[in-house]
Amino acid sequence: MVLKLYGSPVSTCTKRVAMVLHEKQVPFEFFPIDLAKGEHKAPEFVAHQPFGQVPYIDDDGFVLYESRAIAQYIATKYADQGTPLIPKGIKEYGLFLQGVAIESSNFDPYASKLVFEKLIKQKYGMTCDEAVASQSVETLNAKLDVYEKILSKQKYIGGDVLTLADLYHLPYGALLPLVPCDAIEKRPAVSKWFKELAARPSWQAVQGGIKGTA
Known part of the structure; x- marks a missing residue:
């Protein structure tokens, strides 16, 4: 089925x-x-x-x-x-889990909150809480400063191979320019990493909407 x-x-x-x-x-x-x-x-x-x-x-x-x-x-x-999106080697798997935790703790909470305040609230006629949005931008910039250090030393957030941890960043990261927020673009290593992810056929297939393939 x-x-x-x-x-x-x-x-x-x-x-x-x-x-x-x-x-x-x-x-x-x-x-x-x-x-x-x-x-x-x-x-x-x-x-x-x-x-x-x-x-x-x-x-x-x-x-x-x-x-x-x-x-x-x-x-x-x-x-x-x-x-392959989950490494099989135990050390590589550990780095993958670390990457997943990085995204869920240091990226998603702030990117999603910023998108909610600036884009989703506007779509539904709600008023943006500018203080919350400003704090989200400040925190996201601080977190991505650390990303820049990490991605200056390795190709992906979970090590040297592409994993789910990288892909998890795409849905909210792709919306940041619409806020607008240049937290990704202004960091060379982060920008290079994200542009490569955003160019993947899988993301191109869903970014504008989703259709079944069966």
Whole structure:
């Protein structure tokens, strides 16, 4: 049975999963969820994703939610096809886990908060909290100063090979210029790393929206 992805075609977290499906060459059916209409809060959706958030997958009856958990599940299940995204060596795997933690602790909280304040609130007619946005920019710049040091010494955030840890940065990182925020562009090593990621066919396939491949 073909894997089913339920999410919003413009959701950052849904794009994260769809991108990994493309990298691993896994055919999938896409079932769009209209967030504006509150479809993610409907009883039939919450029955599969109790927090009422997108996305979730149904893999032949196995339901899984949380985008990073889904991504790692896909990369592990289909380890021998498509792009290797989880290293097999124990030390390399440790660096991969470290990279995942770096993204979830030092990038996502501040990039996502900034995007929410400056872009998402505007889209839904809400008022931006400029103090929160300013603090997010300040903190993100400080964190990316450290990224610059790391990426000046190694090609990827989790070592010398591309992993999920790198790809996880794309959905929110690609929105920063729209804020606008040049935290990535003004750092040479970070900019080079991110431009390479953004040029990947998997991201090009989902950045403007998501379509099933099955």
